[in-house]
Amino acid sequence: MFKEGDIEGLVIAEMRFFEDHRGWLTELYRIDEISQDIHPVMAYISLTHPDVVRGPHEHRYQTDYFCFLGEFLLYLWDNRPDSPTYRNRKFIEVTRKIVIVPPGVVHAYRNIGKDDGLVINLPNRLYRGWGRREEVDEIRHEDDPSSPFKVEVL
Secondary structure, three states, X not given: OOEEOOOOOOEXXXXXXXXXXXXXXXXXXXXXXXXXXXXXXXXXXXXXXXOOEEXXXXXXXXXXXXXXXXXEEEEEEEOOOOOOOOOEEEEEEEEEEEEEEOOOEEEEEEEOOOOOXXXXXXXOOXXXXXXXXXXXXXXXXXXXXXXXXXXXXX
């Protein structure tokens, strides 16, 4: 059903780390480096234990701006019928990477490291809207046994 390939609108970028005797610093987000339609409106951080999977799910309208700090395997499926890369999938290791996932791209990730990993997300929409009064913009696939979006151990 899905084939390996690139995904239109997906951005994967290396984090640049500046290190000295005190530790390190990295810029996660610069307003002058991304399109205005995906400027973040909130931020959250999550900790994921080794070998734990989050997802797969997708958003109808939200773009996710992930910052991966740890060793993760990211699973992506283009589920947008109007996309030139519809039905492509991409599985990629993301360590110290920024990944921008457009709406309609199903995504999941697994911590493949030996230590807890951190993921910071700077999405372009508020979770549950202004004042948390809207429906959640999420289509969850992880509990559907017939889902074509399978998180495989590679």
